[in-house]
Amino acid sequence: MANGIPPQYFGRVLDVAGGDWSAKLDRDLPGRVLDLLIARTGLPVEDIDGLALISDPLARLRVRQIARTGDVRTSTARVNRLQYCPPCLKEDRAPFFRRGWSLATRVSCFRHGCRLRDHCPACGGGIAPARQNRLLPQHFCVWCDADLRKPTLPAEYDVQRLERLIDDLLRMHVAGHGGHGKTSLPATLGAACFTFNGEPTPISRLPHRVRYALFRQLTDGMTHFQERSEHPAIDLWTRIALAAPKHSDLVASLSAEITSRITPRAKTRSRHPDLADLQQVIVRLHSNRRTSLATAMPAN
Numbered sequence: 001m002a003n004g005i006p007p008q009y010f011g012r013v014l015d016v017a018g019g020d021w022s023a024k025l026d027r028d029l030p031g032r033v034l035d036l037l038i039a040r041t042g043l044p045v046e047d048i049d050g051l052a053l054i055s056d057p058l059a060r061l062r063v064r065q066i067a068r069t070g071d072v073r074t075s076t077a078r079v080n081r082l083q084y085c086p087p088c089l090k091e092d093r094a095p096f097f098r099r100g101w102s103l104a105t106r107v108s109c110f111r112h113g114c115r116l117r118d119h120c121p122a123c124g125g126g127i128a129p130a131r132q133n134r135l136l137p138q139h140f141c142v143w144c145d146a147d148l149r150k151p152t153l154p155a156e157y158d159v160q161r162l163e164r165l166i167d168d169l170l171r172m173h174v175a176g177h178g179g180h181g182k183t184s185l186p187a188t189l190g191a192a193c194f195t196f197n198g199e200p201t202p203i204s205r206l207p208h209r210v211r212y213a214l215f216r217q218l219t220d221g222m223t224h225f226q227e228r229s230e231h232p233a234i235d236l237w238t239r240i241a242l243a244a245p246k247h248s249d250l251v252a253s254l255s256a257e258i259t260s261r262i263t264p265r266a267k268t269r270s271r272h273p274d275l276a277d278l279q280q281v282i283v284r285l286h287s288n289r290r291t292s293l294a295t296a297m298p299a300n
């Protein structure tokens with residue numbers, strides 16, 4: 001926007017081959033483009049590198065981006081899986097797409113409690129802001145110019161609870177609590193295939209509506225999948241779903257237990273934090289979190 005250049009042609013500023021910007025640059029940034037950004041912005045290399053999804057430990061769980069050329073009416077880009085939260089875009093002064101929305105394990109917005117969307121509510125086309133050939137804010141559909149910010153339905157409480165457990169597990173993995181490689185948590189979850197249009201399909205290639213229905217099935221017990229749980233990836237999905245109802249209570253119980261074991265002492269002018277106070281804060285934050293999830297439940 002600052003350069004006065006539509007997203008589709010911004011690649012010319014970066015000297016990208018062909019001149020067109022591609023969403024794939026976010027996931028595989030060429031070295032020469034990185035060097036150009038460093039020279040023109042003066043930002044440290046780690047800051048720019050951190051904005052891209054290079055060496056991403058969650059790569060197997062990112063929704064697949066389709067950015068092929070061709071006629072608009074037949075291009076496979078119209079089924080692009082990029083998803084978003086309408087209220088978030090509505091609140092933005094300059095609408096932009098969050099990194100968290102690119103995870104296939106996310107089907108709702110943790111902030112607003114509503115479902116995400118991966119298509120235009122007017123024409124049904126895929127979300128592909130990088131293909132916009134006019135200088136418009138990113139909340140306009142690239143195919144029909146409709147406003148993408150039409151509200152979605154609230155996400156169900158059980159679905160959000162399963163989402164948050166998976167999100168917590170993935171955060172632990174990224175923080176270094178899980179091994180990286182073929183046996184990592186994201187790789188295992190991403191290896192699971194579910195039937196879609198008669199074909200086995202990984203979760204990263206499923207549309208939002210199918211993934212949301214999958215999460216509902218998981219929270220309901222998903223007995224027909226448990227019968228085939230000899231596959232390690234499917235078995236992991238079902239075990240996580242079974243653990244989700246106890247996850248919130250486990251965190252609260254652990255916080256209460258730690259707090260009860262700490263003997264109150266006279267306050268001193270120590271630079272170290274008081275663990276009891278910290279645990280009380282954790283309990284209050286967790287209580288607020290559960291309350292926000294409960295209020296996001298659809299009315300009977």
